[in-house]
Amino acid sequence: MNVLIAYASVHGSTASIAHRIGEVLAGHGERTEVRPMDELGDGVHGHDAFVLGSAVHEMTWLPPATEFVSRNRDVLADRPVWLFSVGMPAALREPWRRLAPKEESDITEPLLRLLTPEGHRLFSGVIRPEHLPRSGRLMFKALGFRYGDYRDWDDVRRWAEEIARSLAADRRGAAL
Numbered sequence: 001m002n003v004l005i006a007y008a009s010v011h012g013s014t015a016s017i018a019h020r021i022g023e024v025l026a027g028h029g030e031r032t033e034v035r036p037m038d039e040l041g042d043g044v045h046g047h048d049a050f051v052l053g054s055a056v057h058e059m060t061w062l063p064p065a066t067e068f069v070s071r072n073r074d075v076l077a078d079r080p081v082w083l084f085s086v087g088m089p090a091a092l093r094e095p096w097r098r099l100a101p102k103e104e105s106d107i108t109e110p111l112l113r114l115l116t117p118e119g120h121r122l123f124s125g126v127i128r129p130e131h132l133p134r135s136g137r138l139m140f141k142a143l144g145f146r147y148g149d150y151r152d153w154d155d156v157r158r159w160a161e162e163i164a165r166s167l168a169a170d171r172r173g174a175a176l
């Protein structure tokens with residue numbers, strides 16, 4: 001299948017996760033294209049399946065990502081679509097960490113009005129002091145959050161392998 005892995009990223013961690021997903025799917029025999037969403041117009045018709053991801057800012061997808069979904073909702077409506085978000089749940093300490101499931105539903109709620117994905121994952125990315133304005137750094141410190149690279153590559157691989165299995169099952173179903 002032709003799988004488009006499209007992403008919106010500011011500091012690169014969402015892009016790196018998108019590329020890793022692309023590598024895993026390619027390793028399972030899929031034809032993959034990994035592209036930033038703001039370089040893709042509505043030229044998505046040639047793809048059979050989609051994996052779409054965005055960095056999370058203020059508990060929502062970045063504008064290029066929500067715009068991409070709105071612009072292409074007709075094509076996305078009748079092909080399998082997986083979504084992933086990259087935030088910083090792993091950087092949080094208790095009690096904030098308990099809010100991660102709530103954040104996940106806040107992130108997906110507007111997206112689910114536009115499409116019906118096969119699944120959604122909230123991954124942790126990279127958060128560095130230089131990514132935040134001064135006010136954000138002060139709040140980050142006051143709440144006891146920790147800077148770092150929280151990407152969990154095994155988790156990303158496992159999720160991509162689930163997608164690969166689902167695509168293979170679709171293919172087998174289509175061949176019957």
Ligand SMILES: Cc1cc2nc3c(=O)[nH]c(=O)nc-3n(C[C@H](O)[C@H](O)[C@H](O)COP(=O)(O)O)c2cc1C
Nearest residue numbers: 009010011012013014055057058059087088125126
């Ligand atoms: C201005 C700003 C706002 C952010 N807001 C959130 C947020 O609301 N929720 C969250 O989980 N992560 C938030 N983050 C963390 C980022 O989503 C995280 O660092 C992610 O790895 C960034 O992805 P990128 O490297 O692809 O830009 C924020 C980061 C920045 C810089």
